[in-house]
Amino acid sequence: xxxxxxxxxxxxxxxxxxxxxxxxxxxxxxxxxxxxxxxxxxxxxxxxxxxxxxxxxxxxxxxxxxxxxxxxxxxxxxxxxxxxxxxxxxxxxxxxxxxxxxxxxxxxxxxxxxxxxxxxxxxxxxxxxxxxxxxxxxxxxxxxxxxxxxxxxxxxxxxxxxxxxxxxxxxxxxxxxxxxxxxxxxxxxxxxxxxxxxxxxxxxxxxxxxxxxxxxxxxxxxxxxxxxxxxxxxxxxxxxxxxxxxxxxxxxxxxxxxxxxxxxxxxxxxxxxxxxxxxxxxxxxxxxxxxxxxxxxxxxxxxxxxxxxxxxxxxxxxxxxxxxxxxxxxxxxxxxxxx
Amino acid sequence: xxxxxxxxxxxxxxxxxxxxxxxxxxxxxxxxxxxxxxxxxxxxxxxxxxxxxxxxxxxxxxxxxxxxxxxxxxxxxxxxxxxxxxxxxxxxxxxxxxxxxxxxxxxxxxxxxxxxxxxxxxxxxxxxxxxxxxxxxxxxxxxxxxxxxxxxxxxxxxxxxxxxxxxxxxxxxxxxxxxxxxxxxxxxxxxxxxxxxxxxxxxxxxxxxxxxxxxxxxxxxxxxxxxxxxxxxxxxxxxxxxxxxxxxxxxxxxxxxxxxxxxxxxxxxxxxxxxxxxxxxxxx
Numbered sequence: 234x235x236x237x238x239x240x241x242x243x244x245x246x247x248x249x250x251x252x253x254x255x256x257x258x259x260x261x262x263x264x265x266x267x268x269x270x271x272x273x274x275x276x277x278x279x280x281x282x283x284x285x286x287x288x289x290x291x292x293x294x295x296x297x298x299x300x301x302x303x304x305x306x307x308x309x310x311x312x313x314x315x316x317x318x319x320x321x322x323x324x325x326x327x328x329x330x331x332x333x334x335x336x337x338x339x340x341x342x343x344x345x346x347x348x349x350x351x352x353x354x355x356x357x358x359x360x361x362x363x364x365x366x367x368x369x370x371x372x373x374x375x376x377x378x379x380x381x382x383x384x385x386x387x388x389x390x391x392x393x394x395x396x397x398x399x400x401x402x403x404x405x406x407x408x409x410x411x412x413x414x415x416x417x418x419x420x421x422x423x424x425x426x427x428x429x430x431x432x433x434x435x436x437x438x439x440x441x442x443x444x445x446x447x448x449x450x451x452x453x454x455x456x457x458x459x460x461x462x463x464x465x466x467x468x469x470x471x472x473x474x475x476x477x478x479x480x481x482x483x484x485x486x487x488x489x490x491x492x493x494x495x496x497x498x499x500x501x502x503x504x505x506x507x508x509x510x511x512x513x514x515x516x517x518x519x520x521x522x523x524x525x526x527x528x529x530x531x532x533x534x535x536x537x538x539x540x541x542x543x544x545x546x547x548x549x550x551x552x553x554x555x556x557x558x559x560x561x562x563x564x565x566x567x568x569x570x571x572x
Numbered sequence: 573x574x575x576x577x578x579x580x581x582x583x584x585x586x587x588x589x590x591x592x593x594x595x596x597x598x599x600x601x602x603x604x605x606x607x608x609x610x611x612x613x614x615x616x617x618x619x620x621x622x623x624x625x626x627x628x629x630x631x632x633x634x635x636x637x638x639x640x641x642x643x644x645x646x647x648x649x650x651x652x653x654x655x656x657x658x659x660x661x662x663x664x665x666x667x668x669x670x671x672x673x674x675x676x677x678x679x680x681x682x683x684x685x686x687x688x689x690x691x692x693x694x695x696x697x698x699x700x701x702x703x704x705x706x707x708x709x710x711x712x713x714x715x716x717x718x719x720x721x722x723x724x725x726x727x728x729x730x731x732x733x734x735x736x737x738x739x740x741x742x743x744x745x746x747x748x749x750x751x752x753x754x755x756x757x758x759x760x761x762x763x764x765x766x767x768x769x770x771x772x773x774x775x776x777x778x779x780x781x782x783x784x785x786x787x788x789x790x791x792x793x794x795x796x797x798x799x800x801x802x803x804x805x806x807x808x809x810x811x812x813x814x815x816x817x818x819x820x821x822x823x824x825x826x827x828x829x830x831x832x833x834x835x836x837x838x839x840x841x842x843x844x845x846x847x848x849x850x851x852x853x854x855x856x
Contacts, residue, residue: 252711272711278741280734283700287738290704293689294712295635313694314731318701322682322691 234389234425235331237367239266241374242299246270250295251378254288256281256302258331282311285328289318292325297378303337304330304346304387308353319383320356326384327377333363333387333424334475335510335519342509346387351480353385354453360384360406361453363423365396369450372404380406387424394428396448409456415445418538419463420530422473423449423482429520430473432527433534440531442538449482460489464498469541471501471534475525478504499541503533580619580790587657588618588790592819593846594653594666597854599833602670605678608817608829610650612754612787613721616812617654619793620719629659632686636716641702644723644752645679645692652676652685660687666855696729698722699749703739706747706807717801720749725757728766733778739807740779747807748800749780752787754816756827775809787812820845 239259243266245251253266255276267274277284281302288298300307307330308315319326330346337344353361360380364373370388377384401410412427413434422430427448434444445467447459463470470490472483483502490498503525510519520526579585591614599605621627626638642651649669656663661675668674675684679693689705692698702720709716726732739747753771755762762768772782781803785792793812800808816830817823820842834842843851 277738278734280731280738282696282731283703283734283738286697286700286731287704287707287735290641290690290701290706291708292704293701294705294708296708296711314697314700317691317694318697 234364234367234370234393235262235391237370238329238374238386238388239263241371242266243269245375245378246273248297248378249273250297252291252296252298254284254298254300256284256300256306258302258306281306282314285311285314285326286318288326289322289324293322297325297327299327299329299377301329301331303332303344304349305343308349308385312352315353316356320358323358323382325381328383328385330385330387331390333389334426335516336389336391336425338516338519339513341513342511345510347475347505347510348477348480349385349387350452350474350482351477351484354480354485358383359453360451362386362406362450363452364388364450365424365427365448366393368395368397368401369404369448373450376404376406389425393425396425396427396431404450407451407454407456409459410448410450411445411459412448413444413446415443416467417443418469418471418534418541419445419447419467420471420473420534421447421449421460421463421482421486423452424475425516426473426475426520426525429525429527430530433530436527436531437534437538440535442535444534452482452485455485455489457489457493460486461493461495464490464493464495468497468545469499469537471503471530471537473525473530474504475520476504478502478506499537499544501533501537503530580794581622584618584622584790587622588615589819589847591618591650591653591657593848593854594656594663595649596820596842596846596848597851598649598653598666598669600839600851601667601855604831604833605649605670606646606830607649607833608756608823608826609644609647609723609752609754610653611818611820611823612814612816613644613647613752614650614653614818615788615790616721616750616752616793616814617650619790620797621654621658623794624797625719626717627687629686632660635712636714638717638719639689639702639705640719640721641690641698641705642680642688642692642721643698643702644695644721644726645698647721647723647752648676648678648680651680651688655685655687661685663855695723695726696731699726700731700735702749703735703742703744703747706739706744707742709746710742710744717746717748720747722749722751723757724751724753724755724762724768724771725765727751727768727771728757728762736775736778736780743805744807745804746801748797749807749809751809751811752814753811754814756816756825756830758827758830760827772811775811779806781806781808782811783808784811784813787814788818
């Protein structure tokens with residue numbers, strides 16, 4: 234995904250307003266960009282607070298800065314600068330966080346991007362994009378460039394499996410992507426873990442559970458219509474994220490459901506619950522430890538779908554009883570109702 | 573009040589006095605303000621706007637305009653007063669300072685106030701944004717210059733030194749930082765809390781051209797700014813030794829006046845010292 238981002242950025246830098254600002258991350262991977270756009274790349278050193286505020290100042294003078302670093306260093310360390318200088322001032326700056334979720338799986342919690350959405354999704358003016366694979370990363374990068382205003386783009390590193398097929402349609406900020414249609418269960422997810430979700434959906438299919446998969450690549454604004462439609466049409470929603478559920482997609486979906494009077498939908502949130510993953514290994518190793526592999530997702534999905542089916546049966550029975558009570562009331566003789 | 577200053581221009585001296593009158597009237601009207609942090613920068617602002625800053629009503633979005641960023645945003649009453657005096661908005665608007673419906677809050681908002689380049693208030697931000705503005709002008713080949721006004725207490729923020737390193741590395745000769753070195757911060761004397769001295773040496777060791785002046789001496793301010801922009805290839809910092817609360821004797825150098833508003837007796841005394849006959853007529 235990182236290479237896809239940089240390749241797209243190199244193309245977009247035909248726009249001379251675009252300037253890429255680094256915080257000393259990206260040796261080698263920016264070589265081609267540097268060769269082609271030498272005047273549009275600056276490494277401002279390991280000083281992220283200054284970097285963010287400088288980008289705001291440059292945006293005020295007509296530049297479109299793409300500020301690139303590892304997620305915790307880009308948005309957590311200088312958080313107040315992101316809030317005041319980028320969001321409050323509504324500057325046309327693109328923050329590109331590398332290492333979403335456990336992409337830096339060997340480097341420990343200091344390098345994990347697992348709370349960034351929580352702290353950023355509450356900020357006014359900020360668009361948050363979380364693409365799922367290299368193709369979508371290129372699309373999201375282009376969308377970020379076209380969008381006038383602050384954008385946070387969170388991406389994985391290295392080789393990430395393809396999630397989109399070739400005919401994936403347009404990438405639109407604020408519009409979820411339907412990856413798979415289904416009627417028993419809806420799984421809403423974002424980022425690279427969608428590859429696990431798609432495998433889980435196939436496993437569920439084999440169990441006779443038809444699963445709708447929505448790629449919520451736009452976390453802010455969230456496609457609330459897609460969330461509400463999933464609640465009304467299916468009624469059973471599982472959110473899956475390689476991120477904290479507190480403030481992450483799960484919370485955003487739960488808030489949307491409650492605000493849209495869809496609180497009766499069955500909802501389960503899969504993700505992190507206030508814990509650091511202090512293990513090392515591959516991304517899959519960490520997902521395994523945290524119960525976020527395809528088999529875990531399929532298990533949770535199946536359980537949720539069965540619960541929903543059971544609830545539906547119970548409510549059908551309860552609904553029938555209600556109707557009977559009304560019928561009895563209706564047939565009471567006139568004049569027997571108390572005022 | 574300006575007796576200690578070298579008289580550069582009687583109009584500038586008169587303007588500085590009028591700004592002090594306006595700031596007092598604003599603070600009283602609002603029922604509170606950062607009075608003394610505004611008073612320590614009034615002479616600096618007066619000279620900058622009158623003689624150096626290429627920014628005028630109508631040129632607020634001109635890409636070639638000079639930029640001034642008040643990094644110590646809490647001194648904004650002084651900035652509002654000079655912007656009003658120079659015609660960016662009517663002087664009568666100052667009456668709304670910190671009131672409901674006014675564009676003039678306790679910290680400056682770039683989206684509401686013509687002539688304000690950055691919304692500041694949190695220390696250590698505006699200076700770094702100003703560096704971005706100076707870098708943009710350099711990369712674009714524009715003649716625009718950038719002024720940033722910092723507090724000395726603000727220099728305790730780590731981001732100031734991140735920015736100081738970057739600006740020197742980027743050889744931003746079009747950038748002038750002015751440190752309002754009044755020696756006081758919110759809770760007392762800088763030297764007793766987290767000393768910055770030797771301040772000139774610190775900036776110098778970060779690669780900046782440095783000058784130290786009396787920040788109330790109009791002629792010295794004028795000469796230093798002229799010299800600063802003749803320096804090429806590196807940024808300049810002006811360490812302006814100032815008196816917090818300059819202009820009202822009992823406020824001068826007293827930390828408590830960072831927040832306080834004068835009582836009735838103190839107000840009469842302040843008016844007398846600032847030559848105010850009728851405080852209500854100052855903002856008309």
